[in-house]
């Protein structure tokens with residue numbers, strides 16, 4: 580797993596545990612966006628050869644989306660709007676334009692979202708085990724998949740341009756550390 584330069588802030592977990600219905604709605608949108616993001620990456624010339632791999636990720640994310648929707652339904656939580664994530668938009672705002680630069684940056688941002696999800700799902704699986712066993716197990720079941728998505732996106736960037744990926748990783752690791760420290764009182768995964 581990627582060594583992020585900043586740990587998840589200490590106030591994140593209590594905020595999440597105290598607002599599980601809203602967090603599940605946010606999570607549903609996160610999986611929906613992960614599916615569309617995988618498809619969006621197929622627009623890049625450098626990723627045409629990865630179209631089937633990206634389709635497989637999109638299908639998996641869509642399945643995750645449906646699993647979260649099933650939990651919402653069982654718990655009588657309506658699917659509604661969620662808030663945009665300042666952390667995600669902060670990362671995406673730094674994606675440079677121009678084919679080669681853009682695809683590398685976009686893939687790194689996607690890898691970071693998957694990597695942070697993987698990390699946070701691990702925290703949730705540990706901490707929800709006795710509090711909400713169904714959710715604890717659910718989050719544990721997603722860890723491997725999101726970790727694989729993280730690795731896949733990073734490998735795709737490396738296959739396009741390895742030294743440039745290293746340079747941009749350094750930039751994005753600092754940006755992530757800065758953004759994750761920004762206070763956010765909303766019950767959101769990111």
Ligand SMILES: [Fe+2]
Pocket residue numbers: 610613639640643725
């Ligand atoms: Fe997912």
Ligand SMILES: [Fe+2]
Pocket residue numbers: 613640693724725728
């Ligand atoms: Fe994912």
